[in-house]
Amino acid sequence: MKRPLRPLLSILLLVVIAITLSCRIAVRRGTIGSIQPENDVALVEKPVVPVSNTTLLKLAAIDIGEAQFQQEIEQLLEGSFGKQGRHRSFLSSGRFNHLDIRSPQSYRLWLDVRRNLHDWSRKKRFQPDIMSELVNLVKLPIDRHNGFVGSERRYSSCAVVGNSGILLKSEYGQLIDSHEVVIRLNNARTVSFEHDVGSKTSISFVNSNILLLCARREGCFCHPYGVTVPIVMYVCQGVHFWDYTVCSSSHKAPLLITDPRFDVLCTRIVKYYSLKRFAEVIKKPLEEWDTAHDGSMFHYSSGMQAVVLALGICDKVSIFGFGKSTSAKHHYHTNQKAELHLHDYEAEYDFYHDLVKRPEAIPFILDKFKIPPVFPMRWAT
Ligand SMILES: *[C@@H]1O[C@H](CO)[C@@H](O)[C@H](O)[C@H]1NC(C)=O
Numbered sequence: 001m002k003r004p005l006r007p008l009l010s011i012l013l014l015v016v017i018a019i020t021l022s023c024r025i026a027v028r029r030g031t032i033g034s035i036q037p038e039n040d041v042a043l044v045e046k047p048v049v050p051v052s053n054t055t056l057l058k059l060a061a062i063d064i065g066e067a068q069f070q071q072e073i074e075q076l077l078e079g080s081f082g083k084q085g086r087h088r089s090f091l092s093s094g095r096f097n098h099l100d101i102r103s104p105q106s107y108r109l110w111l112d113v114r115r116n117l118h119d120w121s122r123k124k125r126f127q128p129d130i131m132s133e134l135v136n137l138v139k140l141p142i143d144r145h146n147g148f149v150g151s152e153r154r155y156s157s158c159a160v161v162g163n164s165g166i167l168l169k170s171e172y173g174q175l176i177d178s179h180e181v182v183i184r185l186n187n188a189r190t191v192s193f194e195h196d197v198g199s200k201t202s203i204s205f206v207n208s209n210i211l212l213l214c215a216r217r218e219g220c221f222c223h224p225y226g227v228t229v230p231i232v233m234y235v236c237q238g239v240h241f242w243d244y245t246v247c248s249s250s251h252k253a254p255l256l257i258t259d260p261r262f263d264v265l266c267t268r269i270v271k272y273y274s275l276k277r278f279a280e281v282i283k284k285p286l287e288e289w290d291t292a293h294d295g296s297m298f299h300y301s302s303g304m305q306a307v308v309l310a311l312g313i314c315d316k317v318s319i320f321g322f323g324k325s326t327s328a329k330h331h332y333h334t335n336q337k338a339e340l341h342l343h344d345y346e347a348e349y350d351f352y353h354d355l356v357k358r359p360e361a362i363p364f365i366l367d368k369f370k371i372p373p374v375f376p377m378r379w380a381t
Contacts, residue, residue, distance in 0.1 A: 165329025
């Protein structure tokens with residue numbers, strides 16, 4: 001790609017992101033809002049009585065978009081990926097304008113895409129026990145990549161770093177880097193912000209729209225934190241398996257896809273909090289939730305899933321840069337002015353709040369899974 005085109009292209013790509021609605025994109029990270037600094041206290045209690053409300057549990061378990069999802073996957077598996085107009089992938093990047101699926105090279109790629117997509121879509125179901133498998137699914141491959149023999153041990157401490165502007169002037173950099181593992185979101189850059197956000201990155205957590213941008217670059221370059229940093233990605237749309245398949249071969253570090261069972265669990269949790277908030281705070285009938293939230297497209301943010309991932313692989317989780325303030329920039333690293341309104345962030349704050357204050361209230365996560373202590377770190381506003 002010629003250099004002068006880059007700025008224009010970047011803008012176009014951002015527009016593409018903004019309109020790719022079937023995945024609630026998280027260019028911006030979630031925020032905690034109401035949680036006050038809790039630097040050394042986290043309550044983890046065993047449930048005494050079930051605190052979840054069965055009506056909400058039932059509604060949250062309904063996946064309105066399921067039929068449409070299955071239909072799209074079937075179409076993709078049949079090879080009609082080119083006709084899905086609203087989808088964006090590697091195929092529409094221009095680099096492969098003349099991709100001819102009948103050529104031997106493309107055909108081999110297509111078979112891989114098909115296999116990956118097939119394996120992924122077959123796994124999609126609700127299985128809350130997935131929380132106990134995250135060490136095996138995510139930590140083990142990363143340990144191996146780092147030259148350690150994998151162990152069942154969880155990381156002793158993790159920092160999940162959101163991208164909120166409240167990080168500016170926080171001077172949290174050193175504290176963040178002192179965690180055994182630092183998880184960053186959607187390739188937010190750290191260069192020139194090290195003092196406030198740190199410079200260490202152990203896991204780069206992204207959604208597949210981010211990889212889509214990378215797939216257009218030479219060698220799928222997607223490594224603001226260095227080429228050896230493992231990437232964990234959730235797939236927003238089946239068609240993104242083109243990008244994944246093309247890029248995974250050129251990646252030196254693991255490029256791991258979140259297990260669909262883990263995706264389903266996160267979706268349910270956020271939907272539960274969104275329904276609860278809808279009834280209790282917005283005070284609207286639950287039947288209207290689908291319309292208000294465009295139910296079939298409803299999605300958690302990357303920040304939320306990264307936090308839940310950390311619950312599964314860490315003994316202690318600190319959350320930085322989740323939270324907003326009228327006096328702070330929206331993102332620490334961009335000039336974006338406001339929320340994209342693509343997720344129910346308020347519901348996600350409610351979830352984080354329970355995570356810190358009353359983890360026993362969190363629905364869908366099995367009692368036998370021990371939720372580690374969570375510490376929200378925020379710069380006073
Ligand atoms: C469950 O929550 C909904 C919405 O907040 C409420 O209308 C309903 O009364 C609750 N049910 C129970 C059994 O608490």
